[in-house]
Amino acid sequence: MITKKELRRIAKLARLSITKDEEERFTKELSSILNYVEKLKEVDVSGVEPTSHPFEVENVMRSDENQKPSFHLWKRGGRRERSSLRPSKRLLELAPETKDGYLKVKSIFEIN
Amino acid sequence: MELTNLTIAQIHQGLIKKDFSASELCKTFLDKIKEKNKEIFAFLTVSEDLALSKAKKIDDMILAGYEIPLLAGVPSAIKDNILVENIPCTAGSRILEDYIAPYDARVVKKLKNQGVVILGKTNLDEFAMGSSTENSAFGPTRNPLDLTRVPGGSSGGSAAAVAARLSVFALGSDTGGSIRQPSSFCGVVGLKPTYGAVSRYGLIAFASSLDQIGPIAKTVEDCQIVFNAIKGKDEMDSTSVEASKIENYRAKRRASSSPSLLLAEARKLKIKNLCIGVPKEYFVKGINPEVERVIKLAIKKYEEMGAYIKEISLPHTEYALPCYAVISSPEASANLARYDAIKYGEIKNKKLKIKNLFDYYLIARGEGFGAEVRRRIMLGTYALSAGYYEAYYLRAQKIRTLIKNDFEKAFKEVDLIFAPVSPFLPFKIGERINDPLSMYLSDIYTVSVNLVGFPALSLPIGKAAPLQNGGEGLPVGLQIIGKPFEEDKILEIGKLYASN
Numbered sequence: 001m002i003t004k005k006e007l008r009r010i011a012k013l014a015r016l017s018i019t020k021d022e023e024e025r026f027t028k029e030l031s032s033i034l035n036y037v038e039k040l041k042e043v044d045v046s047g048v049e050p051t052s053h054p055f056e057v058e059n060v061m062r063s064d065e066n067q068k069p070s071f072h073l074w075k076r077g078g079r080r081e082r083s084s085l086r087p088s089k090r091l092l093e094l095a096p097e098t099k100d101g102y103l104k105v106k107s108i109f110e111i112n
Numbered sequence: 113m114e115l116t117n118l119t120i121a122q123i124h125q126g127l128i129k130k131d132f133s134a135s136e137l138c139k140t141f142l143d144k145i146k147e148k149n150k151e152i153f154a155f156l157t158v159s160e161d162l163a164l165s166k167a168k169k170i171d172d173m174i175l176a177g178y179e180i181p182l183l184a185g186v187p188s189a190i191k192d193n194i195l196v197e198n199i200p201c202t203a204g205s206r207i208l209e210d211y212i213a214p215y216d217a218r219v220v221k222k223l224k225n226q227g228v229v230i231l232g233k234t235n236l237d238e239f240a241m242g243s244s245t246e247n248s249a250f251g252p253t254r255n256p257l258d259l260t261r262v263p264g265g266s267s268g269g270s271a272a273a274v275a276a277r278l279s280v281f282a283l284g285s286d287t288g289g290s291i292r293q294p295s296s297f298c299g300v301v302g303l304k305p306t307y308g309a310v311s312r313y314g315l316i317a318f319a320s321s322l323d324q325i326g327p328i329a330k331t332v333e334d335c336q337i338v339f340n341a342i343k344g345k346d347e348m349d350s351t352s353v354e355a356s357k358i359e360n361y362r363a364k365r366r367a368s369s370s371p372s373l374l375l376a377e378a379r380k381l382k383i384k385n386l387c388i389g390v391p392k393e394y395f396v397k398g399i400n401p402e403v404e405r406v407i408k409l410a411i412k413k414y415e416e417m418g419a420y421i422k423e424i425s426l427p428h429t430e431y432a433l434p435c436y437a438v439i440s441s442p443e444a445s446a447n448l449a450r451y452d453a454i455k456y457g458e459i460k461n462k463k464l465k466i467k468n469l470f471d472y473y474l475i476a477r478g479e480g481f482g483a484e485v486r487r488r489i490m491l492g493t494y495a496l497s498a499g500y501y502e503a504y505y506l507r508a509q510k511i512r513t514l515i516k517n518d519f520e521k522a523f524k525e526v527d528l529i530f531a532p533v534s535p536f537l538p539f540k541i542g543e544r545i546n547d548p549l550s551m552y553l554s555d556i557y558t559v560s561v562n563l564v565g566f567p568a569l570s571l572p573i574g575k576a577a578p579l580q581n582g583g584e585g586l587p588v589g590l591q592i593i594g595k596p597f598e599e600d601k602i603l604e605i606g607k608l609y610a611s612n
Contacts, residue, residue, distance in 0.1 A: 002494070006494075007490070010490045010493050010494050010497070011486075011490060013493050013497065014445060014477075014486075014489050014490055014493040015449075015452075015470075015473035015474055015477055016474065016477050016478055016481065016486050016489060016490065017474040017475060017477070017478030017479075018478065018486065022483070022486075026483075026486070026487060026490065029487060029548055030487065030490060030491060030494070032548075032549055033437065033487075033491060033548065033549060033552075034491075034494075036434060036437075036549060037434040037437055037438055037504070039430070039431060039434050040431060040434050040435060040438065040504075040507055040508060040511060041503075041507075042431075043428070043431055043507075043510075043511050043514065045507060045510040045511060045514070048510040048511075048513050048514060049510070049513055050506055050509030050510050050512070050513060051509055051510075051512040051513040051516055052321060052509060053307075053321050053351065053565075054307040054308070054321065054516075054563075054564060054565020054566075054596075055307065055308055055353065055565060055596070057308075057350070057351065057353065060350035060351075062347065090214045091214055091455070094211065094212065094214065094455065094456040095454065095455055095456060096453060096454075096456075096457070096458035096459075103454060103455065105454055105469060105472075106466065106468055106469040106471075106472050107468070107469070108469055110468060
């Protein structure tokens with residue numbers, strides 16, 4: 001139902017690497033799953049609206065006011081707790097490569 | 113009395129009467145985990161310092177004469193896809209192997225504010241994708257009731273921890289049955305709240321229109337206590353709602369229906385006035401005959417208690433599982449796009465030549481994600497890709513509407529729906545892992561509930577007949593499905609079973 005070529009295309013779109021063995025195996029497995037979900041074509045869905053969320057909540061917004069840095073601020077009856085390190089520092093510590101407070105990544109544009 | 117068998121209320125009494133201290137209780141559980149975790153592997157991380165320091169704080173409060181909340185000093189376990197600040201949070205995946213949570217999930221903050229002691233993080237199927245906890249990158253958890261069998265999934269570690277008395281209660285998450293099915297497999301109680309009842313802030317997202325956090329415990333009452341502590345609208349989760357403000361789903365609403373009033377209403381619930389629906393489509397070929405027998409026995413018990421049992425129809429039942437696959441996989445593919453070993457995580461294989469950013473993504477994600485996760489991401493990517501979106505994802509969304517209509521129609525005639533949780537008994541480790549489709553079938557009765565967003569409880573109602581090699585029979589769970597935000601009703605009905 002899905003060819004190895006299509007599988008490779010999908011893997012590329014999803015930025016996933018797969019080994020040659022996995023290519024074989026995933027093609028089979030995905031084909032059988034896609035076969036199974038073909039069942040959905042049996043249903044008459046004419047005139048039916050799609051449901052994206054169990055309960056339709058609309059326009060959940062906060063007021064357009066300047067907020068104090070609130071990362072980790074949890075007010076409960078007046079008590080506040082805040083992380084000991086500045087939020088940006090804590091988050092940067094998790095990154096594998098940083099420089100001068102920035103995340104380091106491979107170049108996005110290739111120079112030809 | 114064995115400390116690790118105590119319920120929340122019993123612990124609370126024991127602490128105020130000074131029968132034991134919170135530190136003593138905490139140590140007892142930590143020791144038991146040291147003894148049993150190698151065998152069961154319920155816990156990925158044990159947070160001994162965090163636990164003991166909290167227990168000591170509670171003891172100090174008690175000594176100083178303060179009144180402590182009901183949950184204070186109660187040891188808990190948190191599924192490893194829910195963030196606990198400064199403790200590793202792996203989601204059962206290599207890609208987050210070294211990730212240390214920089215903040216607390218809202219539910220964790222709420223529990224900490226009640227004085228709950230967190231013993232550690234429990235094992236799960238990678239990114240909550242699975243029905244057996246065999247998809248964890250760190251190894252499977254074993255069912256404490258039979259170590260050769262799976263505890264269910266994806267919250268297998270949480271359910272096993274409670275079943276093995278390594279924790280008083282645990283938090284799990286449920287996207288397609290991941291609280292209910294392991295609860296059923298391990299013989300404990302599990303609640304999937306109404307979508308929106310509990311904040312998802314700090315839950316590592318799998319499928320955002322389906323995920324919910326919920327409690328797993330030994331008793332229904334314990335589940336109720338924990339649920340009440342973690343529920344509520346959160347400004348950090350715009351899909352969370354304050355239950356008392358939901359108008360449409362409360363038929364008999366009084367002007368001042370406060371939560372406590374509704375609970376009182378639920379408590380006064382006369383079983384004799386209750387109409388329970390049993391979907392005929394759920395008892396077709398494929399269900400294990402022992403499961404069917406035990407479920408039907410439980411339903412009979414409710415009938416003997418005075419409830420009116422009525423056969424109902426949920427005509428689109430056979431489309432629920434494919435519908436779920438085609439909705440959850442795309443949502444997952446979007447939610448997992450963030451894992452790129454750039455903001456957190458890192459590429460382990462340093463020897464690989466990485467020419468450019470594209471290569472970096474491929475290697476990081478190929479190396480970090482297990483097979484099931486990659487399968488689902490690819491399925492999701494396919495279902496959303498140009499040319500297939502209408503045929504798959506959009507179509508599934510429409511079928512989701514039809515399934516919702518089925519449930520709403522049924523709930524006009526009945527107050528609750530009873531169903532099995534799983535068509536199978538807990539299966540052997542390795543039995544289904546090589547056939548993804550057969551694994552997905554575990555969720556056939558649970559996925560509809562996530563698609564429609566209604567609440568459901570898994571209640572241990574009995575054991576199947578023992579197998580040839582003797583010993584105890586395997587546990588069977590009954591699913592009690594309720595109307596949105598009527599968790600109290602399903603919990604009160606669940607309590608009735610134990611007392612009978």
